[in-house]
Structure formats: structure tokens, C-alpha cells
Amino acid sequence: MSKSSYSMSKPMDRRYDIDTIEQQPKVNGQHTIAPFTYLCVVIALVGFGLISMYSASYDEALRMNLSGSYFFTRQLVFAIIGFAAFILIQYIPMRIMRLFVWPLLILSGLLMLMTLFTPFGVTRLGSKRWLELGPLPSFQPSELLKVSMVLFMSAWYAERQTEKHGVVDILVPVALVGTGAVLIVAQRDFSSAIVFLGIAFAMFIIVGIKLRWMLLFILAAAFPAAVFLLIEPYRIQRLIGFLFPDFDPSGINWQVNNSLKAMANGGLWGTGIGKGQYKLGLLPEVQNDFIFANIIEETGIIGLLITFTLFFLFSYLGFKTYRNLLEHYKFEAYTMFGFTCAIIWQALINIAVVTGLLPPTGLPLPFFSQGGTSLLVVIAESGLMYKIICNTRSAIHREPADG
Numbered sequence: 001m002s003k004s005s006y007s008m009s010k011p012m013d014r015r016y017d018i019d020t021i022e023q024q025p026k027v028n029g030q031h032t033i034a035p036f037t038y039l040c041v042v043i044a045l046v047g048f049g050l051i052s053m054y055s056a057s058y059d060e061a062l063r064m065n066l067s068g069s070y071f072f073t074r075q076l077v078f079a080i081i082g083f084a085a086f087i088l089i090q091y092i093p094m095r096i097m098r099l100f101v102w103p104l105l106i107l108s109g110l111l112m113l114m115t116l117f118t119p120f121g122v123t124r125l126g127s128k129r130w131l132e133l134g135p136l137p138s139f140q141p142s143e144l145l146k147v148s149m150v151l152f153m154s155a156w157y158a159e160r161q162t163e164k165h166g167v168v169d170i171l172v173p174v175a176l177v178g179t180g181a182v183l184i185v186a187q188r189d190f191s192s193a194i195v196f197l198g199i200a201f202a203m204f205i206i207v208g209i210k211l212r213w214m215l216l217f218i219l220a221a222a223f224p225a226a227v228f229l230l231i232e233p234y235r236i237q238r239l240i241g242f243l244f245p246d247f248d249p250s251g252i253n254w255q256v257n258n259s260l261k262a263m264a265n266g267g268l269w270g271t272g273i274g275k276g277q278y279k280l281g282l283l284p285e286v287q288n289d290f291i292f293a294n295i296i297e298e299t300g301i302i303g304l305l306i307t308f309t310l311f312f313l314f315s316y317l318g319f320k321t322y323r324n325l326l327e328h329y330k331f332e333a334y335t336m337f338g339f340t341c342a343i344i345w346q347a348l349i350n351i352a353v354v355t356g357l358l359p360p361t362g363l364p365l366p367f368f369s370q371g372g373t374s375l376l377v378v379i380a381e382s383g384l385m386y387k388i389i390c391n392t393r394s395a396i397h398r399e400p401a402d403g
Helices: 035-063 070-089 094-099 101-117 141-158 167-186 190-206 211-230 233-243 254-266 291-325 330-354 372-395
Strands: 121-124 127-131
Touching: 035 070, 035 291, 035 372, 070 372, 094 101, 094 330, 094 372, 101 121, 101 127, 101 141, 101 167, 127 141, 141 167, 141 190, 141 330, 141 372, 167 190, 190 211, 190 330, 254 291, 254 330, 291 330, 291 372, 330 372
Parallel strands: none
Antiparallel strands: 121 127
């Protein structure tokens, strides 16, 4: 038996390669999660998202003297690239992916630094979070940073399969998460920093970090977050507008109020795809942060139920696979949890903003909002999740072999 193998009496400490298990769809009458179901959910989200984005962006493109399909075409290109990555990921063994965790983390950090400190960084809407390299389309390195951090934390804690984590086991990820958050905040992208820290916080919980360490993590993040919030007047205005909706209905709360009116205008069946009225200037950048309002206006409560159902199925399949794999395949389990949490957490924040439950943050709705980098990364993440779900069919009901 090799040094990396463990005694049969300690199954929780053993490391397994999920790629080496033979296919076995069903054992003892218990059904595993069907990869086809997950694939259909992802395709439905991307398809519905492209249709919704085209409808929301058509008028905006014309007012910018562009082709009505400009934003849609650009989004479609990134979707195609995303699905190319989706397919490529299916041929890369998980053990190979684990070897590239550190290089990917370093690469994403370097790209973040290039965005901040080189002429390649581009400022839009007050945030310097885009990177333009030659003829390549601009992209946001913070999206790659979120992916690399999930993979790093998954690999880090999969290697430390114990209920008692030492100081080093905790401080190294905390230091890297903190550094990543600082880089995102330095780009003036406070909303992405919230999502980034939320994902890390959730992963610290599921890997078993003690409560006292979690409290220290919260305190360490709370003070700089409060300072960053208060040094910008427009953020204070947004917070005041959220706490007191009648304070300035035609100013601070104008966009949120129109968002609520747009959704109310949708009724049960909606006004019809492409027939929304509030996207015609009443909701600026409606193809981005407030696309959910246009979806509900044009498809009504039916569209809302469809959207929620798709996101619910996505989260259910992701978290169910996480639970199935947790005992023997911790890297895959943590990865499933991290990616599922990242996408659903961001979707919930976006919807909460559009419905007035949270102050405006500037976060896109995954699969739906305009943003090529976001869509490409989400589809690529879904590709890795699909690969893990496929392997789960053969692994969760079978005791893996040593070696």
C-alpha cells in the first residue's frame, strides 16, 4: 500500500480519485442526481438569460447608435466560449485540476494587480475593475479570483481532513481571502467584495472552523467594510435612501421605485417579450443590474416562477451533490458547495436589490445580466459542477478502492 493510502478502519481520512470509479447509475434502489437534469437547467438558464438580455438591451443599443442586437451578439459570443470551456472541462481529470489551484490563484492575483496599477486597467461607472489586453475583449479579473479562491479553499481543506484545524490551517486561507477582498475593494467594487467575503464565510462554516475564529473573521472584515462604506458620499446616500424610501423618491430611490412599478406592470402574464415599457429610458442600464425587473414586467408572475424554479433546481442539485460527496470526496464536495453558493448568493442579492429589500449594489444577475466575463465564468463553473455530478453517479454508493 502506498504512503498516500490509509487503513480501511479510517474511511474519513482516505483520499479518493473520483475520476477512477466505474459508472454505476443506481445502487440498492437509491437514485443519484441525473446529470441530464442539471444540464437542462443550465441550458434553460443560459437560454432564458440570452432572450431576456436581448429584450432588455435592444432599445439601449439603438439609443447608443449601435445595432439593436449589439449587446445580445456580444453576450452570445461569450456564451459560446463558455460552453466550449464547459466541454473542455469534461476531459480534464480532477486530479489535474487540483495541480493548477495555486497557479490559478497566483494568476488571478496578478491580473487584479494589472487592473489596478497598469494602463491596461479600465475604469467604468466609477470602478476600475476591467482589464483590456490588446485585441482581447475586456474582462473582470475579480470573476476569476472568486473561482480560484473557491478551488483553493476546497483543495486546502480537503488535504486537512480533521475536525480540529490548527492556526496555520485557518490563517493562510484568511490571509488570502483578506488580500483578495482588499484588491477588489481597491477597484472600488464594494458589491463584489461582499459576495467574495460571503462565499469565503460560508466555506469556512462547512469545513468546520470553530465559532471563535468565525467571529474574528467577521470583526476583521467589518471595520474596513464600514470605513469603505462611509468614505464615499454616494454610498451613504444609497443607505439613507434604502432606510427611508420616501426621503428622495425622484432621486436616490428613483431607479428602485421604477423597478417596483415595472414589476407591478407585469401582472400575471406580463406585457410580452420585447413589449416592456420601463426599459425605454425609465430604468437606465436595465440590461445589467435591473434586468430582473424587465423580466417580470414582460413575463409576469409566470416568468418570476420560472426564474425562481430554475435557480432553485440549480441550488438543489448543487447542494445535494455536495452532501453526497462529503464523506469521501471532499475536494469535489467543497467545490460544488462553493460554486453553488457563489451563484445563488449573487442571484439573491441582485433580486433583493431590484425588489427594494437591499440598497443598490451594482451586482449582475447570474446567467441573465449583460457581462461577458460573468456569463463565461458562470458557464465554466457549471461545466465543472456537471463533471462532478456525472462522476457522482458512479461514486456515492460505492466504496472506492485503495491506491
